[in-house]
Amino acid sequence: MRQTISTIIFDLGAVLIDWNPRHLYRKIFSSEEEMEAFLRDVCTSDWNEVQDEGRSLEEGTNLLIKSFPQHETNIRAYYGRWEEMLGGEIEGTKNILQQLKESGQYKLYALTNWSNETFPIAWAIYPSLHWFDGIVVSGKEKIRKPDHAFYQLLLNRYQVPAAQALFIDDNIRNVIAAREFGIDSILFENSHQLKNELEKRSIIV
CATH class of the missing domain: 1.10.150 (DNA polymerase; domain 1)
Known part of the structure; x- marks a missing residue:
């Protein structure tokens, strides 16, 4: 189950x-x-x-x-x-993230393929990045999605059971890798579609 x-x-x-x-x-x-x-x-x-x-x-x-x-x-x-x-924060996703954060029901992490030299620029600009409980940046770790070891690194670091995690990514390659790893995953198309997928799972209402 x-x-x-x-x-x-x-x-x-x-x-x-x-x-x-x-x-x-x-x-x-x-x-x-x-x-x-x-x-x-x-x-x-x-x-x-x-x-x-x-x-x-x-x-x-x-x-x-x-x-x-x-x-x-x-x-x-x-x-x-x-x-x-950089075109700004995607408002629909930002609103979903804020709702999840304010609910206090979930741990929120980011797993991103991003240069460690450019990530600090976005970190300084966008407040929503500071809402996560942790962010794992590929450029810092010298490994990236879809390598299973990158997913494992986050799960180990924050003591997250794969079966209790949900992963959201716009790249089907990365979503498939997460599913192979036993992580339920949503292929992101747009914020409205993401909201619907989260509602189906009773994560947001």
Whole structure:
């Protein structure tokens, strides 16, 4: 029988914090097509995730410039103007998090793939990040989702039984990994859908 949920674990980027490199690169490129090609072929998600796993921003930037010297200015903008990729807190999710916090019924944690060099910027800007009982940042731990060891690290650190946890993430890869690990999970699409999923589980009313 399923145990009662006592702990809720949030992803942060695109779930609570509107981080998207397009917020920056729409200012730089004259067309969506050019921007999407750059993000697909040059400053890719896979490249960024290595920084999320602990590689320094300087090293990641320099390696990419060696491969794409013609794009040096735009590559340097990725972390040089990183704060411009932040679109604010996602209000619907923020409201849900606040409701959960005020209920006092759940431990609230975040498990995020995020560079340890850029996370302090968001930490200083967004009050909602301070509502968690703990945040595990991949760049600090040198490991990231979907590695099962990253999930285990949070469970061990905060003494959370997997069967009593609920995980929320916008990346299906990370949700599948959590489910494989025995953690009930919600694939985040938007705040309204998240609210519905939490209502189905009688976590919020």
